[in-house]
Amino acid sequence: MTFNPTRRQVLLGGASIATVVALGGIHPAFAAEDRSKITVRVEKDLSNLDPANRSGPIDLNVLWSVQQGLISFKPGSTEWELDAAEELEQVSDTEIRFKLRAGLAFTDGYGELTAEDVKFSFERFIKPDSEGKPVTYAKDWSALDHVEVTGPLEGRIILKNPAPALYTIALADGSGRILSKKAFEALGEKAIATKLIGSGPYTLKEWTPREQFVLEINPDYKGPIKPHFLKIVGKPIGEQKTSEIAFQSGEIDFTAIDPENGKALAALPDASVTEIPAIDYVWFGPNIEKAPFDDIRVRQALRYAVDIDAILQGAYSGLYPRANALLAPSLLGYWKDAPVYARDLEKAQALLAEAGHADGFKTKLTIEANARYEAIAQIIQANLAEVGIEVEIEALESAAYWALGENDASKDLELSLIKYNGKFDPGFQTQWFTSAQVGQWNWQRWKNADFDALHEKGGITVDPAEREKIYIEAQKLLDESAAFIWITHNFNAFASRKWLKPGVLPNGNNWLYTAFTEATA
Amino acid sequence: MRSASFQIHLASKLATALLAVAGSVVLLLALTRFIPGDPATVILGSRATPEAVAALNARIGLDKPLIEQAFAFFGRLFSGDLGEDVFNGRPVLSLVLGALPNTAALAISAMLTAIVLGVPLALVSARWPGGKIDRLVAFLSVGFISTPSFVVSVFLLMVFSVTLRWFPVLGAGESGDLGDQLWHLVLPTAALAAGWVGYIARLLRSSLLEVLSESHIRTLRAYGVSEAKILMKYALKPAVLPTVAVLGMGFGELLGGAVFAEVIFNRPGLGSLIYDAIRTRNYPVVQGGVFVIVLLYVLTNLIADLSQSLIDPRERARLVSGRGAVT
Numbered sequence: 001m002t003f004n005p006t007r008r009q010v011l012l013g014g015a016s017i018a019t020v021v022a023l024g025g026i027h028p029a030f031a032a033e034d035r036s037k038i039t040v041r042v043e044k045d046l047s048n049l050d051p052a053n054r055s056g057p058i059d060l061n062v063l064w065s066v067q068q069g070l071i072s073f074k075p076g077s078t079e080w081e082l083d084a085a086e087e088l089e090q091v092s093d094t095e096i097r098f099k100l101r102a103g104l105a106f107t108d109g110y111g112e113l114t115a116e117d118v119k120f121s122f123e124r125f126i127k128p129d130s131e132g133k134p135v136t137y138a139k140d141w142s143a144l145d146h147v148e149v150t151g152p153l154e155g156r157i158i159l160k161n162p163a164p165a166l167y168t169i170a171l172a173d174g175s176g177r178i179l180s181k182k183a184f185e186a187l188g189e190k191a192i193a194t195k196l197i198g199s200g201p202y203t204l205k206e207w208t209p210r211e212q213f214v215l216e217i218n219p220d221y222k223g224p225i226k227p228h229f230l231k232i233v234g235k236p237i238g239e240q241k242t243s244e245i246a247f248q249s250g251e252i253d254f255t256a257i258d259p260e261n262g263k264a265l266a267a268l269p270d271a272s273v274t275e276i277p278a279i280d281y282v283w284f285g286p287n288i289e290k291a292p293f294d295d296i297r298v299r300q301a302l303r304y305a306v307d308i309d310a311i312l313q314g315a316y317s318g319l320y321p322r323a324n325a326l327l328a329p330s331l332l333g334y335w336k337d338a339p340v341y342a343r344d345l346e347k348a349q350a351l352l353a354e355a356g357h358a359d360g361f362k363t364k365l366t367i368e369a370n371a372r373y374e375a376i377a378q379i380i381q382a383n384l385a386e387v388g389i390e391v392e393i394e395a396l397e398s399a400a401y402w403a404l405g406e407n408d409a410s411k412d413l414e415l416s417l418i419k420y421n422g423k424f425d426p427g428f429q430t431q432w433f434t435s436a437q438v439g440q441w442n443w444q445r446w447k448n449a450d451f452d453a454l455h456e457k458g459g460i461t462v463d464p465a466e467r468e469k470i471y472i473e474a475q476k477l478l479d480e481s482a483a484f485i486w487i488t489h490n491f492n493a494f495a496s497r498k499w500l501k502p503g504v505l506p507n508g509n510n511w512l513y514t515a516f517t518e519a520t521a
Numbered sequence: 522m523r524s525a526s527f528q529i530h531l532a533s534k535l536a537t538a539l540l541a542v543a544g545s546v547v548l549l550l551a552l553t554r555f556i557p558g559d560p561a562t563v564i565l566g567s568r569a570t571p572e573a574v575a576a577l578n579a580r581i582g583l584d585k586p587l588i589e590q591a592f593a594f595f596g597r598l599f600s601g602d603l604g605e606d607v608f609n610g611r612p613v614l615s616l617v618l619g620a621l622p623n624t625a626a627l628a629i630s631a632m633l634t635a636i637v638l639g640v641p642l643a644l645v646s647a648r649w650p651g652g653k654i655d656r657l658v659a660f661l662s663v664g665f666i667s668t669p670s671f672v673v674s675v676f677l678l679m680v681f682s683v684t685l686r687w688f689p690v691l692g693a694g695e696s697g698d699l700g701d702q703l704w705h706l707v708l709p710t711a712a713l714a715a716g717w718v719g720y721i722a723r724l725l726r727s728s729l730l731e732v733l734s735e736s737h738i739r740t741l742r743a744y745g746v747s748e749a750k751i752l753m754k755y756a757l758k759p760a761v762l763p764t765v766a767v768l769g770m771g772f773g774e775l776l777g778g779a780v781f782a783e784v785i786f787n788r789p790g791l792g793s794l795i796y797d798a799i800r801t802r803n804y805p806v807v808q809g810g811v812f813v814i815v816l817l818y819v820l821t822n823l824i825a826d827l828s829q830s831l832i833d834p835r836e837r838a839r840l841v842s843g844r845g846a847v848t
Contacts, residue, residue, distance in 0.1 A: 044797070045797075047608040047609055048608050048609045049609075055608055190610045193608075193609040193610055194609050194610070194611060208696075209611065209616060209619065209789075210616075210619075210620070210789035210793070210794065210797075211692060211693070211789050212692075235691060235692070235787070236787075237691065237787050238784060238787075238793075238797065239784055239785060239787070241675070241785075242678075242690065242691070242784070242785055242786070242787055245675075245678050245679070245682065245683060245690050246690040246691050246787075248683045249678075249682040249683045249686060249689070249690050250686070251689060251690050251691050252691075396557075397558075398558075398800060399556075399557070399558030399800065399801070399802050400556065400557040400558045401558075402558060403557040403558040409557075
């Protein structure tokens, strides 16, 4: 922002404020709606636009609209459709053949999109970067052996092992975006973090850090996806309350909201609210290496002592669905017959007595500091007090809380309340509970060789029916351990103008800007 | 004022200011390394394997010893380089310089508004102490001071943005469009200035009453000088000294402490830049931002100190004559 006004500008500015205020005027931000453009709220600013080093869904949502993949997600679905690829065929468990559409071109004069660009973009994930370090999202392509270019627009993706999750985790996701090799070599790795070159339906016209980014239709785009709006403006607004006020004032057209405010916002004359069950997983559980939680009877007692329905009522206003296992209903491997544990204080007390803790004990519950998790922790604290377990709540600021995933810091935890984001493949969810994750993200420090084997098997099994069985078996083992007390898969709510149909994917965190359209009556 | 004594006074103040800046930067560097969490876990999230965290920390230079990082920071400082944003490599200096005008504009407008409203209220209160107006001003001042600024902010937004739609909620206005920028400044200024109006009114009223009870004012009254003239010409100048000192501190505080207004009104200022950077452990941005705020804070206090020396005839005389201790 520059701020060097002339005297004339100062006088003009002051006079204009006075005049419009006096006349009850309307600021341009509140002017009549222009339906060729929408303004959406994003929770934070863009950060890194290199697909291999991106830093979350805000970046990814923009990448999806500006860069193409061989395939992309269908609007509102976990299924995929062809994008830059005209043909894509799984030739064998370890080989995928592709043929690109002709005439796809990168912006800024970087030429046609070719199979060489595909090879370059995907193999970046399995090669060290310019400083000899792996890229941030290297794991997404861990199954990749190499990409073979068989013609200007054709090639073969050769895998080291079968990888059915590759389609949703990499190819259709951010790690499957196709960079221009020429642009990368001309601009350098550092520059592509902020300079986005693509061949997709939109171009990133402007990115003013911490103020806004602007997507505009790419006039040279020749792919199959038809974007609706000429311009999409993203405003980073960290505070949820501010975004809801901005929505009410008409300054933004779309925002994620707290589901509890859904009714109030839906009552506005020009607003509609969209609700989407999420695929995250919120649970609490003990560190089973620590006494007395090394005794399964104590863990079972916890499960009977805590009232999950009361948590859903008290901390989630009764709006969020209950989770009874790891995988959400919309995912492959959903265990619909998972046991639903009702609160039973007698059973809990009997189990504690059997384990030699009839008089209870003291413990600590570690949570990420925010109002909702504090409410959950207080309900757990009150519930466990009824069976003699005295809980001290330790609320850590976000970065300090997630630092528990480093340097084996989780070994000192006792009870912890955790929320992980879900992805569309069940293997993404099960990976955090393997033995190898103890010391990192398996904070319950639960180790089970059978579970590890099932996770491995699920990752290389191609048949969906077989995979489903594998993941249900894996969830049964989680249940038997009594180390995981599931609370909810979360719930997303969005407020938008009545005339706007948002392009949100089923996890709620990811949006396809290309799928934002005008609502039909 | 150009005596050796004044030069010593000035040099001493400058040296203290430089030490304060250097000390706070060293302290900050140490503190940021001791708090748990790092940018790698924020960037990588649940993908943060030890290898990936180590690789990322190496890439952004966090694997180097603290002392090496401190030397690197001061070394870069001399060439005007405050480092790079760890997430995308943008120069921190450009981020800070981009945010600073928004914060400075807000701090200046809030302080000016507070002075323009607070000083007349103090004068009116001191002119008729114990009267109806004084009681009303006292009531309003205490109300302004005690109402948290975020409550005022949300109230202003609900009335003037949502209901009346007079003023915008978000941002600092279009770059280069002064009218738009002023428009975006109105509500955050009001929210930030409200408490200061009350504070200045109370502080200055007390000082005025103290001065008005002094014997030279009694003498002036005995000579038949009008109350208005006494107030404006003879009482205000000495009474304003404590307020100037507080304003100096307050302006510095506003530069760094306008975080709530910047967050609620979504202004891309320095406070919210540092707030976001702390949350994501973006150390170079935290260090660069805090360094600039410390620098400005020290500078405004220095200016307030020197202004006091210039306004206060006793201090001025002491500096000119070279007598007495420098405070």
